[in-house]
Amino acid sequence: MLRHKGFRSLTELTAFLSSFTPSDAYYSSAYYEKPEAEDMAGKGWLGADLVFDIDSDHLPTRCKATHDVWKCLDCGFEGRGLEPERCPRCGKRRMEAEKWVCEECLEAAKRETMKLLSMLEEDFGFSPSQLEVVFSGHRGYHVHVSGETILGLNSEERKEIVDYVTASGLKVSLLYPELEGGLKIDFSAEGWRGRLARAAYSLLLKKAEELRELGLPGRAIKFLEEHRDRLLAEFLRGEASAIPRKTLEKLLQAAARVEASLVDTVVTTDVHRLIRLPGSLHGKTGLRVVPLRVEQLPEFNPLVEALAFKDGEKVKVRVVKAKPLKLGGVEYRFRPGELVEASKAQAVYMLGMGMGVLAQPSGAEEVV
Amino acid sequence: MGEAGFTLLDYAKYPFIREASEYLRETQLLRLEDLSNPNLKPVVRAAARIRLSAQPLKDVTAPEIPQGEEENELLSFPLALALARATGDSYLWRRLALYEARVARARLEAEPPWKIVKLAVENFGWKLSFDGGSHPPFRLHFSDYLRNASRFREEGWKLVNQPLTGGYVYLTKDKVTRLLEEEIRRLIQGRIERAPEVEVPEALQGLVEELKSYYSRVRRSLSTEELGVVRLEAFPPCMANLYFDLSGGRDLPHIGRFTLTAFLLNLGMPVEEIVRLYVSVTDFDERMTRYQVEHIAGLVGGKTKYRPLSCGRMKTHNLCPGGDELCGKVRSPLAYYRLKLKLLSKAGRGEKG
Structure with a gap:
């Protein structure tokens, strides 16, 4: 691995890449006074872009049952799909997994990316010109955000942004303090309050089976099914009086899980992160790391368009x-x-x- | 009152703002050699600022500024910082910064919105605006919000629980002044820490010494008063550090808060007193703090009564400042405390006998 390289121009960079021909190329999301300095302390950190990584390998997709297998390294127990945190037989955490990526995985990663982009635009107010989406060349997407306002953010502050997009630490009772009585369903409310309202409404239209998958308890599902029409009408009027408080809370929590964008938390909080260089090839797949404009993402098919x-x-x-x-x-x-x-x-x-x-x-x- | 500029009274109320420093520079009021008499009004007031910062800081009230005293009040602020700097006591610096920030916040709460906005925009570059028609009425860019609120540990401050749209968080006046307090605290602390070492006029050196010993005396009594039956002089260096950091308004890492709480509980300090200690110097919500302390005490939740981290684990988490002689004989902060207590009482008996 060759690190701490710096280039003064694009010509210099391409000349280097074509003579050295590395299998993989990365660049730093950080800005330094002296990028070529050998030790991190001597580089002089000036700031860093805000970067998100969405990788399909930890997204719970159905297709995983068809192409992923795992094995407990302690007792040898085996299974298919996304590996569990603990072995269901011996309870130990040492797992070996064989993962694959398919079209469905990449679609799932795209959906998470779209959720992220909508939050970055609507809630955080970034303009599309500040956002760059990049197909990673393998299992997912990167989102790069540039701009004055985010350059100087430290890890802790970036963690708050990650928590925002992943809805972690989200408290329904804080977003809906009036939950105790006279709740207002306000689809256009700012931030997660409005997002939860909109998502809860679409959940009301879902089948019991889908609600069960989202972790809603049976009793809540039964209630929602029985009173669906009345609840939908009420929601549209901006009310939710016909639904018991506990059930509503569960519904809003499920809405948060649906709307959260499952980004890799470590990548975003790292202010010295190395990211795959857009335009380079991924060493394992030979696919191109394709930079995209926000509006190109919905129609983008990496398994066709990233072929080099x-x-x-x-x-x-x-x-x-x-x-x-x-x-x-x-x-x-x-x-x-x-x-x-x-x-x-x-x-x-x-x-x-x-x-x-x-x-x-x-x-x-x-x-x- | 129209949306005029700041007045001399505003400079006296918010002496850390840029305009106030400019006023001092233009009027050339601040000349240390002219202020080398400890009986001069600004000097007396500067010393009072430092003494007041040694009080419990839970509910700080802003002192009155009598008419005609604005310039003296204003002058006393840079003087207080210079005197603080001269004591060399970083615990005092942190407490003074916290005290001054809390006074400023108490005053800001009574101000019209335009003044709060002007102060934040001009001094801290905040992207803040006020719109009486929206609710909550203040609009702050999320990056300014995060710079201050990411230090607060309460869920109510998490960005995910705020109304955020178009890059702006909507906030009540109460929240805006709390965020400003944090910004002001950092500004003042930075100013003390980065101030060049200036020669204090000879006539004031006595005052510096007096403040220094006042603070170290109060620090002990303040501590023991807050600590109740627990004896601070028997604390191992690690716990004493955590304790002083906390009472000096410094934010402890989660693991630090955990281990200090477990330590105090194991010494027999009542839950109520520990809660009061946290709430008085931090923003912790009282109800949540009580729950967490009770959790560590094993009164709620998993019912496990926790012990503080052992010396080895304190080292792992970088909480061990390096031990003293006694540390070599023990493996946990609790064992240190018990041993030290024994030695102290032996020494006590020895003196009497």
Whole structure:
């Protein structure tokens, strides 16, 4: 790893990258007086962009049950899906997980990013020109926020912003102090108060099954189902008198869970963070780290648009790990040991992710 | 009253603002050599400011400023900072800054909105405005909000629980003045800490010594008064540090608060007194503080009565300032206290016998 590099111009940077050709490239979100200084203390920290990282690997998606497996390192218990914090059999925390990423994972990461962007724009008042969304090249997205007002924020202050977007420390009783009686449902209220109202309204339209998944207790669900029409009408009038206080509190808490954007808390609070360089290639996938404007995100499909190697001759790849793969709009299903004629993008992805090894043309030895 | 500028009375009330310093510079009122008599009004008042900061700071009242005394009042502020600086006692500095900030807040609460806005914008660069039509009526940019509120530990101050829209938090006057208090406290503390070492005129050196010994005396009695049956002189260095930091208005890290609370509880200090100690110097909500103290005492929640961290774990959390001789003989702050108490009572008997 080569660190503490500084460049005076874009030409200098591209010249360096094309001669050194690193597998992965990162840059610092911080601004320094002397970026080239070898020790952190000597760099002279001036400020840092506000950065968010949304990684699908810790998002609880349904597809995880089809492609992720985990194993307890203490008792050997195995399972599928997102690994639990503790082993359900022995209660220990040492887990080994084999994770994969699919289209559904990336869609989930996109949804979290959209929630984040709407909070950054509406609540924090950032203009789209201050926000840059970047496909990370692998499992998710980064959001970079620049501007005078955030440059000097320290870790503690950034933590408050993370808590805001993840709704952690959110207290329904503080946002709705009148919960005890005469509650006002105000869809246009500022901040989380309005957001909870809007989200609670859409929750009222959901099926019991979905509400159960959100952790609402059975009794609350039963009540909401039975009185749905009346409650919806009341909400639209800005009232919520027909709903017991406890049930309403549970509903608003579930609304907070739905609306929270599950960003990686560590990345944002670190004021010296290294982030993948937009425009570079991800060393494992060969996909491009694509910078996007906010309005491009909804239609963006990384598995089509982030492909760097679009043409060139086919490459023979021996499958060693049969995982599902979808690239450039084509879905692939493999059998272990199969020999496939892959496009260049597909081959780079398979080799980088450990799915396959390069097969030499005329029966020569295969190279790992 | 129109939205005029600040008056001389405002300078006297808020002597830390930029305009007040400019006034002093232009009028050349502040000349240490002219003030080298401890009986001069500004000097007397400066010493009083320092003495007042040694009081419990829970409910600070702002002293009256009699008509015609504005300039003396104003002058006494930089003098008080210079005298504080000359004592070299950083505990005194922190307390003085906290006291002055609380006085300013008490005064700000009675001010019209425009004056609060002007003070915050001109001195601290806050993006703050007032709109009587909105509720709550003050609008503050979230970055200014965070710079001050992220130090407060209460949930009611968390950004996630504020009405935030378009980059601005909507706040009541009460909250704005509390945030300003924090900003003012930091400003004043910084001014004392960064002040150059100035030669105090000889005539004032006696006063500096007097204030110094007053403070160290009061610090002990203030501490023991607040501590009740617990004997501060038997505290290990780590707990004494935490205790002085807290009573000097310094924000303790969570683990520091936990271990100090557990320590005091284990010494037999009543929950009520510990709650009063926290509430008097911090912003902690009384109800929440009581709950947390009771939790550590094992009265609520998991019913575990907690003990303070051992010496080893104090070191891990950077809370051990390096021990004294006695520390070498014990492995926990509690053991230190018991041993020291024994030695103290032995010494006490020895003197009598």
